Amino acid sequence: MSNPLLDLSKTMADAVQTAGNSTVMVNGRRRLPASGVVYMPGYVLTADHVVEQDEDIPVIFGDGTETSATTVGRDPGSDLALLKLDDELGSPISLAENTNVGEIALAVGRPSTDGLQASFGIVTAIGTGIHMHRHRAHHEHQHEEDEHEREQEGRKRRGKHQHGRGRWGKHMRMRMRKHREHVQPVTLPHIRSDATPYPGFSGGPLINAAGEMLGLNTSGLTRGASIALTTDFAWRVADSLREHGTVKRGYLGIRSQTVEIAEPQQETLEREQETGLLLLWVEANSPAAQGGLLVGDILVGVAGLQVTSAQELHAALSTTAVGTATTVELLRGGQPLTIEVTIGERA
Amino acid sequence: MIKIIIVAPNPTLRAGLRALLSGRDTFIVVDDAPTLDGLTTLAPDTDLLIWALDSETLSTNARDLAGALLNEAADLSLLLLHNDPTQERELFAIEWQAWGVLPLDAAVEELTAAIYALGEGLTVGVPEMLEAIINGNEDDEDETEESKLVEPLTERETEVLELLAEGFANKQIAATLFISTHTVKFHISSLYGKLGASNRTEAVRRGIQLGLISI
Numbered sequence: 410m411s412n413p414l415l416d417l418s419k420t421m422a423d424a425v426q427t428a429g430n431s432t433v434m435v436n437g438r439r440r441l442p443a444s445g446v447v448y449m450p451g452y453v454l455t456a457d458h459v460v461e462q463d464e465d466i467p468v469i470f471g472d473g474t475e476t477s478a479t480t481v482g483r484d485p486g487s488d489l490a491l492l493k494l495d496d497e498l499g500s501p502i503s504l505a506e507n508t509n510v511g512e513i514a515l516a517v518g519r520p521s522t523d524g525l526q527a528s529f530g531i532v533t534a535i536g537t538g539i540h541m542h543r544h545r546a547h548h549e550h551q552h553e554e555d556e557h558e559r560e561q562e563g564r565k566r567r568g569k570h571q572h573g574r575g576r577w578g579k580h581m582r583m584r585m586r587k588h589r590e591h592v593q594p595v596t597l598p599h600i601r602s603d604a605t606p607y608p609g610f611s612g613g614p615l616i617n618a619a620g621e622m623l624g625l626n627t628s629g630l631t632r633g634a635s636i637a638l639t640t641d642f643a644w645r646v647a648d649s650l651r652e653h654g655t656v657k658r659g660y661l662g663i664r665s666q667t668v669e670i671a672e673p674q675q676e677t678l679e680r681e682q683e684t685g686l687l688l689l690w691v692e693a694n695s696p697a698a699q700g701g702l703l704v705g706d707i708l709v710g711v712a713g714l715q716v717t718s719a720q721e722l723h724a725a726l727s728t729t730a731v732g733t734a735t736t737v738e739l740l741r742g743g744q745p746l747t748i749e750v751t752i753g754e755r756a
Numbered sequence: 757m758i759k760i761i762i763v764a765p766n767p768t769l770r771a772g773l774r775a776l777l778s779g780r781d782t783f784i785v786v787d788d789a790p791t792l793d794g795l796t797t798l799a800p801d802t803d804l805l806i807w808a809l810d811s812e813t814l815s816t817n818a819r820d821l822a823g824a825l826l827n828e829a830a831d832l833s834l835l836l837l838h839n840d841p842t843q844e845r846e847l848f849a850i851e852w853q854a855w856g857v858l859p860l861d862a863a864v865e866e867l868t869a870a871i872y873a874l875g876e877g878l879t880v881g882v883p884e885m886l887e888a889i890i891n892g893n894e895d896d897e898d899e900t901e902e903s904k905l906v907e908p909l910t911e912r913e914t915e916v917l918e919l920l921a922e923g924f925a926n927k928q929i930a931a932t933l934f935i936s937t938h939t940v941k942f943h944i945s946s947l948y949g950k951l952g953a954s955n956r957t958e959a960v961r962r963g964i965q966l967g968l969i970s971i
Contacts, residue, residue, distance in 0.1 A: 438955075458957035463925040483923035485960035629957045655923050658971075666967045689967055719964045723971050755922065755970075 420618055421515060421529065427620030428517050429471050429525040431502035432613055435459060435478075435492070436467040444518040444613030445492065446625060447499035454647045455612035457483050457490040458629035468494060469522060482650030486658070486723055487597055488629035489643060491650040502614055504640050505621035508535055513618045514602040516626055516635075520609020530604030532623065535639075537598055596724035598642040600624045606635030659726040659733070659752035661702075662695020663688050667718055668707060670740070677745055678709060678738075684717045685709040685740065700737065700750030709745075710738035726752065758875055759801060762788040764808035764837070769860075773806060776864045783871065792821045798828040803853075804874060806867075808837035808860060809844070823850045833874040837862065842888045856880030857889065907950050909968060916943045921960045921969045 433453055435445040437460035445455035445468065453468055460466060466478040478492035509532060516528045602615060606628055614622040615637035624637030649656045665686035675682060686708040691697050702708075710716055711725045712735045734751045760783055764770040770788050777783045786802065789795045805825065825832055833854040838844060841857045848855050854874045858866055858881060873880045881889075909917065912933075919929045926944070930937045944956070951966075953959035963969040 456957075457923075458955045461955065463927065480925055483925065483956075485921060485923060485957045486964075488957050629955075630961075650923075660971065662970060664967045664970050667965075690970070692970060719967060719971065720961075723964055726971060 421513070421527075424616055424618050424620035425515055425517055425525060425527045428502060428515075428614055428616045428622065429519070431500060432471070432517055432519045432525065433499070434467075434469040434519045434522065435612055436469070437461055441609055442520050443609045443611045444520060444626075446502045446612070446614050446622065448491065448644070448647045449501055449651075450499055451494050451497035452481070452647075452651065453478060453492045453494060453499065454625065454643060455490055455492060456625070456627040456629050457485050457488045458627070459611050460490050460492070466492060468492065469519075470498065471519065471525065473522075474498060482654040482656075484646055484650065484656040486656070486727065487638065487642070487646055488627050489625070489638070489646045489650070491647050503619075503621045504644070505617050505619070505623050508532055508600060508617075508623045508639070510535060514600070514604050514623060515616050515618075516602070516604035516606055516610055516613065516637075517616055518607060518610035518613040518626070520607075526607060526610070528605040528607060528610075530602045532600055532602050534601040535599075536601065536636075596720050597630070597727075598639040599630075599636040600639060601636055610635065656727070657731060657754065658723075659731055660695070660755040661697040661722075661726065661750065661752065662692035663697045663702065663708075664690040665708065665719055665722070670707065670709070674740055674743055677743070678740070680715075682709060682715055682717060686716060686719060686722060696750055696753035700748050702737065702739070702748065702750065703741070705741070706746075707740040708737065709740060711735060758783050758803045758871060759799065760785050760804045760806060760871070761795065761798070761802055762806045762808075763790070763792055763795065764788070764806075765790050765810065766808070769808055773808070773867075776867065777871075780868065792818060792825070795825075798825060798832075800829050802829040802832055804833045804835060804871060806835045806837065819846055819850075822847060826851060835867075835870055835874060835880070841885055845889055848889060854878060854880075857885050858882060859885070909947070909950060913943050913947055913950070914968060916940060917947055917959065917963050918969055920944070920947075920956050921963060 431447040433445045433447065434442055435453065435455045436442040443456065443459035445453040448454040460480060463480045467475060468478045469475045476498060477495045481491045481493045483490040512532050514530050514532045518526045520526065600615060600623055604615065606626060611627045611629060613626050615624045615626050616622055622640050624639050625643045626635055626637045628635040630636060646656055665688050667684050668687040670678070670682055670685050688702060688704050688706045688708060691702055691704055708716055708722065711722060714725055716722045716725060731752055731754045734749050737748050737750050739746050739748065760777060762770055762773050762785060764773065767790070770790070774785050774788060777785055786799065787795060831853045834847070834852045834856070836844065836847065836855070836857045837860050838857060839859050854877045856870045856874050856879060858870055870880045879886070915933060916929055919932060924932065926937050926940045930940045947959050948954065951959050951962040953962055960969070964971065
């Protein structure tokens with residue numbers, strides 16, 4: 410008589426072992442070794458934040474084989490780093506063809522020579538990390554105005570102070586928004602799972618029940634939490650790091666600061682957007698300067714996507730190719746303005 | 757008449773609160789339940805939710821449920837009874853009519869005063885708790901994220917930071933800036949201190965957030 414629980418258990422153990430053959434220990438910092446995955450024979454992809462040095466990085470395989478590695482390229486923006494091994498070792502990890510919310514997800518790590526470690530969960534969410542605009546349709550807007558008026562009447566009748574929904578409520582919502590951004594500022598394609606990310610799991614794979622990689626685990630992008638960058642995205646970065654030593658990001662040539670967008674300006678934008686980027690500096694002859702961006706402009710959107718933080722702009726530029734003409738939405742003197750800018754490269 | 761519902765997992769606490777409040781003829785407890793989803797229907801004119809929580813953190817679902825209550829009773833205020841409410845700051849961002857927070861062992865006079873104050877639309881609470889919630893704790897990591905640099909970066913440090921953001925290794929930075937690797941490490945160490953970072957990835961992240969790195 411078959412025992413389904415035993416079968417499940419064996420499947421998971423096998424999956425971990427399979428992935429484990431391509432999961433290595435990466436000893437890139439003084440304390441707390443971490444993990445890495447074999448991207449190609451002789452190449453290991455890991456999390457940028459676990460590699461503090463650039464040479465003589467010990468990398469250890471499951472069968473005890475030890476070798477040394479050098480960084481080929483790093484991308485702190487996505488917390489990925491590619492290592493080249495002194496010896497052409499390792500077989501690349503198998504990649505999952507797709508990811509589904511609810512499927513079994515196992516986080517696998519090799520932070521010590523004692524052997525593989527793993528934790529169990531499911532795929533909780535798949536995130537693209539992109540904020541779509543939430544435009545208020547015109548009639549919706551009108552409806553809200555009527556509602557607002559009615560509410561005001563009601564308030565007068567009840568004679569209550571409305572501070573709860575007013576000052577402190579809004580203040581708290583702003584703080585909560587910032588809080589949420591810090592807890593989940595992941596603006597890159599990623600997978601969230603409830604598999605516990607134990608210390609040293611960063612750089613290791615999140616796998617499915619067949620031992621195929623769904624994503625690369627990292628705790629470096631979110632404070633106190635761990636996500637997995639999708640394999641698709643991680644492998645693209647790895648390709649770029651291998652070919653160019655860096656990730657070629659689009660570049661505007663600005664420095665900015667997050668600022669609140671006042672309600673009257675949100676109205677002129679016709680969407681709910683609480684923050685934008687105030688341009689503090691525009692580099693001379695940069696794509697931004699050539700497009701006509703000025704210090705004092707508040708950047709609120711790029712290529713049809715809301716931009717509410719520097720992280721979001723950074724991510725938007727990551728996916729916009731150099732040389733592309735892009736629409737940049739801003740508030741200038743409180744008025745909305747759309748400018749076309751040709752994304753360039755850092756000089 | 758202030759219409760109150762009480763949600764508290766502990767049945768003794770629930771009964772106790774009911775008893776405390778029924779003494780007044782300006783309050784009426786219309787319902788009570790151990791959890792939010794244990795509430796049956798919520799009358800639209802309910803004024804106040806008194807919600808007692810232990811130290812376990814609420815799930816996102818519970819917070820969403822709380823927000824959903826406002827769809828049924830638009831003028832609902834919240835009085836949270838909790839000993840460490842800073843964990844639940846997200847609750848206070850919901851559009852309550854008014855909100856307040858007291859410790860679990862609040863005296864009946866405090867409860868009564870809080871209920872009346874909430875009825876007037878005031879935010880109520882014990883000063884230390886309110887301060888911690890509204891302004892954030894000292895240990896609150898969020899504060900350091902948003903605060904300005906204590907000490908501004910030197911020009912050289914900014915250059916190093918920009919190169920770090922591009923993913924340059926120490927040797928490459930040294931070569932680009934015509935300085936020694938040793939000096940690069942020194943600048944990086946200083947950057948970590950000024951940015952409150954413990955590794956390069958974090959330093960870059962903070963740099964982007966603070967607008968120190970051109971993008």
